[in-house]
Amino acid sequence: MIKKEEFSNRWGIVLASLGMAIGAGNLWRFPRLAGQYGGAFLILWIVFLLLWSIPILMAEFSIGKKYKKGVIGSFGKVAGKGFTWGGFFITICTLGIAFYYAVVTGWALRYLGLATDNFFAFITGRKTIANYLETDPAYLQNFWNSIAYESGITVVLYILAVIAGIFLLIKGIQNGLEKANKVLIPSLFGLLIIITVIALNMENGTKGLEYMFGINWNHFSNPTIWIEALSQSAWSTGAGWGLIMTISSYSRKREDVVLNTFISGFGNNTASIMAGMAILPAVFALAVNESEAISFLQSGNQALTFTIIPKLFSTVTGGAILSFIFFLAFFMAAFSSLLPMLELFISNLKDMGMTRKSAAIKTGIFCIVFGFPSAWSLDFFNNQDWVWGIGLIISGLLIIIAALKYGIKNFKKDFIDTDSDISVPISYLLITLVFNVFLAAILIYWWMSRGYSEYPWFDANGNWNVFDVYSNASVVTQWVIVIVVGIIFNKYLYNKFVKS
Incomplete structure (x- = not known):
């Protein structure tokens, strides 16, 4: 079934x-990785953008554009x-x-x-986060614990986020997804600029x-930084997610594959650098000394976002404003990424003959039901993050x-070069895609x-350790079930999604 919907112009896609x-x-x-490794990480991160992410995104974009189906249908067509x-x-x-x-x-x-x-408490003279921390240093940690474990509030809020996303997507591509991004993305960049300006004007901000x-x-002799740079590029750009394949299926007929891919890849990297320029100066400006700033940055993803950043912002005059801007940007970034994930499922359901409204409602119900365990249990959340985060490399x-099976020369001619004003060398695609097979194997192994699990495969009693949060047994079991x-x-999948 050929999709009738499409983006109104290039800026939409x-x-x-x-x-x-x-x-x-x-x-x-x-920001944590940039703060941990500095410019050495940035160099490798850009290298892997060109080596790993761009070729895969280019393949995804061209496949979705050509076949105009959901991921199952488009992938089945080419593979x-x-x-x-x-x-x-x-x-x-x-x-x-x-x-x-x-x-x-x-x-x-x-x-x-x-x-x-906290912002309104600051301007009205009520008790702020800073005041709470004076009497209870564990205030922010306790607040985090209250929403991360068996929290009814978390359940309600994630359901509201899904409903809001479905409400927008029911309106379609132009009136829903495109209009939402016209607000979300420029606003996100604007907020990052504001945070950067404020942070750089703070004492010691430029040290960041x-x-x-x-x-x-x-750092270049440390193998960990190479893996971290590769993984950050792979997950941040969305290479391998199938999301760009979904988005490009709504592209106009004459849409430049190469140009759009490079704009997307480098646009994502620009946003990351802006986020680093906003967060690192703030951390360095608000920390007691440089070693404490580095310690903050290396403290871990969840801690940095939900406990340390609010704590840092609460220590200075005007920090309430900075904290509000940061979490507004954080919410916009999270919500803008959730939308195409929901659209991916909607697109596949539409290939089964459902209307957009029916597919969107079913997607919302599906997401609410299967998202509940992660909302209720942080252990379940961490397990799913571990399983499917690594699964993205698969x-x-x-x-x-799929691209190699089709033949790189023919794939370039039939998919990438169509309507593309910019031509990439065939040697670039051949070398990167073949090399990425080995990169994927190395990344999965690493x-x-x-060693996050004490018993990665079998527990102390010799049983298959499938219920351990971070065990390899849990990862492989879930992968194998899906495969x-x-x-x-x-x-059935071929007849329903491809042949039809």
């Missing part, structure tokens, strides 16, 4: 691509009848992320509420930039294999060997 790529990770994971299950895996992997990412959006909304209340862009050549690998189901129903 560019903003949708940026909304997909620019998410919560840009505002909390990137062939026997590999339609690969599109099923990509879809389930991204849905697995969407379920718990809706919870992250709910958390962002809750902290926006906290920051808003000096640290961020300073190059320590010794998804990227499947897209690479990620699964980090086996996909293979069993491969013929």
